Amino acid sequence: MKIDFGEVIMLIDSTLLDNLTGEARRSPRLRMNYDLRNSSEDGSQRMLNAMEPGTVIPVHRHTKSSETVVVIRGAIRQNFYDADGNVTESVIYKAGASVSICVVPINAWHNSESLEPGTIIFEAKDGAYEPLGEEDILNI
Secondary structure, X not given: OEOOOOOEOOOOOHHHHHHHHHHHHHOOOOEEEEEOOOOOOOOEEEEEEEXXXXXXXXXXXXXXXXXXXXXXXXEXXXXXXXXXXXXXXXXXXXXXXXXXXXXXXXXXXEEEEEOOOOEEEEEEEEOOOOOOOHHHEEOO
């Protein structure tokens, strides 16, 4: 589907979500990302992240942007940490529940844990993608 300014409208349907879940289940990391940007020149980060229980997302922070997380399917536990690696808060977000969206503040140490098979989240951050540096991963 095209709109007048030449961009293709990206539709996210159950087939795409099911396929992404299948890829995550087959991945050794038990997760798979799907880039939602229309081009590599897009100055934002928007993606789907399919996560299966047992995947390990390291404790990390984003120093240039907050991060918005929306649970589309399933459930996650979002953990927040102090600089010494102590959990300061742990919140469960579930698709369709009263809490399904979280805005992670800039510089907040955090990670996510999938609580249900088939969990998919939408993540968005400002700025072009930059891999996390060692100083932005908390080894606990």
